[in-house]
Amino acid sequence: MSAVLAERAAGVRSEASSTIAIVLLGTGVVGGALLKLLNTAAAGSLRLVGAANSRRQQTDPASLARRNLREQLNQHGVPRDNASLLTALDASGAAVKVIIDATASTTLAARHAEWLAHGYHVVTANKALAGGELSGWRALQAALANGGRYGDSATVGAGLPVLSTLRRLRTCGDGLLTLEGVFSGSLSWLFNQYDGSRPFSELLREARHLGYTEPDPRSDLSGEDVARKLLIIARNAGFALGTDEVQVEGLVPASLRELDTEAFLARLAELDVPLAARHAEAKSRGCVLRFLARLNQRGHARVGLAEVPLTHPAARLYGTDNQFALTTTRYHAQPLVIQGPGAGPEVTAQALLGDVLALG
Ligand SMILES: NC(=O)c1ccc[n+]([C@@H]2O[C@H](COP(=O)([O-])OP(=O)(O)OC[C@H]3O[C@@H](n4cnc5c(N)ncnc54)[C@H](OP(=O)(O)O)[C@@H]3O)[C@@H](O)[C@H]2O)c1
Incomplete structure (x- = not known):
């Protein structure tokens, strides 16, 4: 590889590793508002690599870049499958990989601890795990002991600095x-x-x-x-x-x-x-x-x-x-x-x- 190409490849790699890759679960009222914020300068360091509602999901970069992604998910999305969203996060090369849960799904909340244990960070508006059965809370604490981080500001007071x-x-x-x-x-x-x-x-x-x-x-x-x-x-x-x-x-x-x-x-x-x-x-x-x-x-x-x-x-x-x-x-x-x-x-x-x- 020429010196110029090597330099470019290293540049791409360092850009990828310095970004935060995110997958968004839930494109309802809160998820929809987050998609709008992702188009602002404050979110410049974030890269959306997957988005899903309860029925469909999308990992194609061109589709994810559409302003009306939320509406488009139904026509251009593929059926729901968590595994391919995680694959998109892994393929991003980003140093920080985050799953954002903007649903109220207990089924998804039950996966938070497992995702943390696998090295993803979880940011959530979904209260079903931390505010659910004590066994779920304990599983979450055990997973967090391995270094994952759990962003829970949105679960109480809609982000008021309580927790x-x-x-x-x-x-x-x-x-x-x-x-x-x-x-x-x-x-x-x-x-x-x-x-x-x-x-x-x-x-x-x-x-x-x-x-x-x-x-x-x-x-x-x-x-x-x-x-x-x-x-x-x-x-x-x-x-x-x-x-x-x-x-x-x-x-x-x-x-x-x-x-x-x-x-x-x-x-x-x-x-x-x-x-x-x-x-x-x-x-x-x-x-x-x-x-x-x-x-x-x-x-x-x-x-x-x-x-x-x-x-x-x-x-x-x-x-x-x-x-x-x-x-x-x-x-x-x-x-x-x-x-x-x-x-x-x-x-x-x-x-x-x-x-x-x-x-x-
Ligand atoms: N609204 C608020 O002011 C507020 C404030 C603080 C916290 N919260 C919390 O934020 C969460 C979302 O609230 P919301 O008002 O945005 O609810 P919402 O408008 O009903 O949206 C929920 C979204 O979750 C999706 N969803 C459900 N199951 C899913 C699954 N298995 N995989 C992927 N997506 C799934 C739904 O898909 P479909 O579109 O296909 O139905 C929908 O897009 C809730 O936990 C709520 O308690 C809300």
Whole structure:
């Protein structure tokens, strides 16, 4: 090989090894927002080598470069197969290979530990592993002991610096004593608005219309998503809680749990009377209702509706704000409070991007 060719080949090799190669799983609301961010200068060091939705995937560079990749996946994609996405990562020659999970799939989450063990990094908005069964959390910790990195900023507070802060405090020997807060953007909005003047069901319809809730609002009202976030924070703080150790008081009565979405939406008004009664009781004591997650010093975890006085930090939330009040060994007299928009595709996608860039 001539000296010039050798120099060029070395250049290509060093360019390949200095880039971060990524595969994106999920091109929905969050994945779609991430694809937009990948076209910005901030993502210049990243190379997308594969993208997939639940049915189709793409590894062809020309197709991946298309601006409308998300829409094109269906016509130009090939059937789903994780192995060929991993092959694309391996073939990239990049020093850093990252799988980004922007789905809510438990099947994919169950593969995170295996991917980490095989030398890939995982960046995720999917809470199903870290906030799922304790055995999955333990498998994740074991895989991480081998050097892989797990970007989880998007799993709690849509990227608000909660988990990073907690880990930083822990590194300094500052342990979490108690945690309290509002971890759901949709439930925050609903109870920030609810003052008894309009039926709860009317507010819920509005929240759904604004895209604050899932298409089936029971996913939000059940409290299960909040419980997963509480588990993720608690586990990161050293409380190895199982899913059955979080007491969840959801807002969906048993009579409405088994219905299909349409039938549930038709019977939303059944939520009104019990909530109006709870609101009136709270008001008579000078309190408001908030959907709180709480972890106390003994590791007792609870998620559900609570009355809080007007002086309580959670009484002063706006819009879809999330709030995390951490009392630690050193933040003892007053909690360290992290608050801000805790939902939304752009900030969640940015949390994923930030975690990927931190691997470079
Ligand atoms: N939206 C937010 O503001 C927000 C904030 C924080 C965290 N999150 C989390 O982010 C994740 C994604 O939320 P989202 O709102 O973007 O949901 P979404 O709009 O429903 O999108 C989910 C995407 O995942 C894809 N998918 C499902 N199973 C898959 C599989 N096995 N392989 C590849 N792709 C698969 C879906 O494919 P199809 O298109 O084929 O259905 C879809 O593209 C969830 O875990 C959610 O809890 C969301």
